[in-house]
Amino acid sequence: MKDNNIEVNKDINMKVNIAGITFKNPVTTASGTFGSGMEYCDYVDLSRLGAVTTKGVSTTAWPGNPTPRIAETYGGMLNAIGLQNPGADVFINRDLPFLRSYDTKIIVNVIGKTAEEYCEVAERLSDCDVDMLEINISCPNIKEGGIAFGQDPCRVEEITSQVKAYSKKPIIIKLSPNVTDIAAIAKAAEAGGADGISLINTLTGMRIDVERRTFLLANKIGGLSGPAIKPIAVRMVYQAANAVKIPVIGMGGIMDASDALEFIMAGATMVAVGTANFINPRATEEVIDGIEAYMIRNKIKDIKELIGCVR
């Protein structure tokens, strides 16, 4: 029986391709929910993941926002971490060699307060052993940069082409859902030369502590993630995937394989597991196992048969 399974699995192709890079399966991590993988390597075999997408990296270390930085909401959570990260030097010298010791692709999330900072990080990381860069123009929790670049199609196209000029690696533009017309934003990223787009980042939200008559988050506003946002995310991935020719990485509330398959069927070439990592540190591997089981059960030989199969 066991031998049979191995035989069957050999016939299944879970490989996907984005910008000439082949990923062993379509599952990665959502930036900011997985660190650089170090905290999860006791729970997950990182070599099983299609890719690890790292927490955002800036030119120098960022301290992030004051606490409380999170608040639970029903079916989700708000966060306003504020992109705390140790900066490019520590990332390159410590985190990158750690990740490289595993057989997985590395997508580095790039952040900045100005276009110049994005370009600087992209240029530095381009000379390192990374596979792809994800340009985060959609973080709602910082005063400058982040989402400010991601809500206007003209600025999206502009920053995409600027970063693209400095990057020797393929770039994915991470889009904000806090926009009126996601298709227009997706097209702008494509026009700017993006090799792919990823979405959705968090939706902005707020919670109030009625006993203390104050905001739950020190930052007042945070980004909503988790299963509560999944239907919005699937809808936006569907709209974006149908608006552009470049590949889409879909995310937003994926808790299990069935959720991941919704995104793939809506048009995502890859999917990212985010908030689920906080609740179940083994979530990424369980999503991979679940997709594989679905393919066996439904006699799907190649994952590509499922990408965008719902029209």
Add this chain to the structure above:
Amino acid sequence: MSVAIKKGIKVLENNRLEEGVYDMWLEAGNMAADAEPGQFISLYCQDGGRLLPRPISICEIHKESGNIRLVYRVVGKGTEEFARLKPGEIIDCIGPLGKGFTLEGKKALVVGGGIGIPPLLELAKQLDCEKSIVLGYRDVTFLNKDFENYGKVYISTEDGSIGTKGNVIDAIKANNLEADIIYACGPTPMLKGIKEYATSNKIKAQLSLEERMACGIGACLSCVCQSTDVDHHSNVNNKRICKEGPVFYADEIIL
């Protein structure tokens, strides 16, 4: 330190200790074997809409039986759900998590305030030195009888109904308590007071901190506190309460 595991474990007892304070024993198995005083475990809600596990400090550890005791306050819908758990029911947990107390010194002051008192019980049990225990309450006391097994207990209450009127610092001063190490857990204003007291009296102090957490394993960076020096991991003046803490030396952190 071994890896924290997530698994379903059986509730052995779950009783109301005081208004809003509950006392739970869990059949934790190897979680208990690995646990140290000052560490915590995170409990998951049965209602899947309440996503995040709730971090609760370990009150007592029975390594032989593999049982763990948690004494917790009901502060919201998640802990309300825990309070309704019956013996025999299974609850998903992950743990033990974090870095606990380091046992040291010859003369210890164990200082707890409110719901910061429970994690000090296992510490008091394991501390093999001369020790005084100071417990601060608003009004109603709990767990103080358990502490009497491990040392002399001094109590402070805000209304003065039991022990010294005032806070734990008032009780320490009123009883002329001396120490070469202070262990403390409680609300931030109390910890600030203890830090000041320890600094001005040149006493080493270990403080257990609390903050809202998501993952509990050091990945999400929700539960940071300010550190005196640039932290090795974060490369900024931030330490993770779930990972480098919850117990810190007073001079490591800014409150």
